[in-house]
Amino acid sequence: MPGITLDQAKVHLNVTLDADDAIISDKLAAAKAWVGAYTASNVDADGTPAPVNEAVLQMTAHLYQNREASLVGVTAQELPFGFLDLLAPYRAFCF
Template identity: 50%
Template sequence: MTLPNAADLRRQLNLDPDQEDNAFLSAKLAAAAGWIEAYVGEPLAGLDPFPAAIREAILQLAAHLYENREAVLVGMSASELPFGVVDLIRPYRVWSF
């Protein structure tokens, strides 16, 4: 298993497979992977085998970044879903004191 790509994110978002926004989708994936890598505390590329939970977390976070392109949502009431991004990646976090 490897890091997700633009085609994977397109499927996650139920987008038309013929859409030509690979660069934009790839940027969202890179941002999501970077955030998760910082949270976990180690390079994701070094994980072997690559955990399915981290792959899912990257897709969830990248989809969120794609759907919510601003830092603030106005007029929305929301709550975090159980087993969201942080719940998926928490077991892989490297703790240091």
């Protein structure tokens, strides 16, 4: 499967209107860049593993829903078996 498209990201986000397409496209590009750097891979290539695609979608959703650098008055915690767990088998280590 080639990289995640804008339409796939909108489905994941449950967004049906086109008003935020530019914002979602920017968040998707940032998510692809982050995951690509973390895994030292091209996340737009055919054959990208499903967990990597899921991580791109999760990062896109996080960036779209949390557009500020910090949250005030919210207790946040990481979900078990979440974003980094999806990427763990594909992580590239540099020394």
